[in-house]
Amino acid sequence: MASVTITVTSGPVTTSLLPPARSATTLRNNCCSLLPLSPGLSYRRARRRNNVAASTKLVVRAARTESKGVSLGSRAPDFELEEPLTGNIWKLEDFESYPALLVMFICNHCPFVKHLKKDIVKLTDFYMKKGLGVVAISSNSVVTHPQDGPVFMAEDARNFNYPFPYLYDHSQNVARDYGAVCTPEFYLFKKDGRRPFELVYHGQFDDSRPSNNVGVNGRDLSMAIDCVLSGQPLPSNQKPSVGCSIKWHPEGNV
Missing domain, CATH: 3.40.30.10 (Glutaredoxin)
Structure with a gap:
């Protein structure tokens, strides 16, 4: 089962699996990929996380x-x-x-x-x-x-x-x-x-x-x-x- 690391910083959320235009994502349980959310919602969530820590890493198990x-x-x-x-x-x-x-x-x-x-x-x-x-x-x-x-x-x-x-x-x-x-x-x-x-x-x-x-x-x-x-x-x-x-x-x- 593959793993992917996502780094949340003060800028947009990024992931190596998707092109920049679709980098705002939500993590779904038991899914094999990262599915898109609206950019505004993703960025708001990222900003809230940045209030807690300058950088957070999430490891997601992708069911490929x-x-x-x-x-x-x-x-x-x-x-x-x-x-x-x-x-x-x-x-x-x-x-x-x-x-x-x-x-x-x-x-x-x-x-x-x-x-x-x-x-x-x-x-x-x-x-x-x-x-x-x-x-x-x-x-x-x-x-x-x-x-x-x-x-x-x-x-x-x-x-x-x-x-x-x-x-x-x-x-x-x-x-x-x-x-x-x-x-x-x-x-x-x-x-x-x-x-x-x-x-x-x-x-x-x-x-x-x-x-x-x-x-x-x-x-x-x-x-x-x-x-x-x-x-x-x-x-x-x-x-x-x-x-x-x-x-x-x-x-x-x-």
């Missing part, structure tokens, strides 16, 4: 997580989840007719997901027209992150014109069944006749991250999809997806 722990060749776990936008219930068996299925664990607030969101829509729309089945699932707790709840999921799906169903995993059991630990996280399964879906790719979208200045191109995931749809083997040395940790329900809150 890599996908891991899922074996290639494993079967796709069943699910039965509601789509907040339509109220429809979707099951794994609804995708049985597709030659391949992409299961994505995403959410509304995660900066890693926001960084890729428009390109995820473009990529999935392109490959769905070529026969790929696609479904997105949010498993984040609404207890800790209400902005990731069903009402806001429906708004997100509508605003970004998601071509795939965006389902809510309230119990978080589906995330556990898949071994999902972060957002975004991508699972690509292939179908061979009547055989169950088999995992062939569990890796990143591409090398781009919110702060590494690498352009988004979807290269890793698109190459994997191309291989599956054309019947070609996929490499086993797959780079893990990187993102925010899934926000699990606090104990006793389900």
Whole structure:
């Protein structure tokens, strides 16, 4: 888990993770990034802190997580989840007719997901027209992150014109069944006749991250999809997806 040190001085609050224009930040529990507040509020808070001490250092634990722990060749776990936008219930068996299925664990607030969101829509729309089945699932707790709840999921799906169903995993059991630990996280399964879906790719979208200045191109995931749809083997040395940790329900809150 990464650490970042923030120094509050008599000037603006600064952080090495964000450009100067967005240096005013608030620290959110269990979040993988520093999210912006209004500059005025941040500066007022900084001035109040400066009345107590000339300089204060805060160490923040950033929950940056890599996908891991899922074996290639494993079967796709069943699910039965509601789509907040339509109220429809979707099951794994609804995708049985597709030659391949992409299961994505995403959410509304995660900066890693926001960084890729428009390109995820473009990529999935392109490959769905070529026969790929696609479904997105949010498993984040609404207890800790209400902005990731069903009402806001429906708004997100509508605003970004998601071509795939965006389902809510309230119990978080589906995330556990898949071994999902972060957002975004991508699972690509292939179908061979009547055989169950088999995992062939569990890796990143591409090398781009919110702060590494690498352009988004979807290269890793698109190459994997191309291989599956054309019947070609996929490499086993797959780079893990990187993102925010899934926000699990606090104990006793389900």
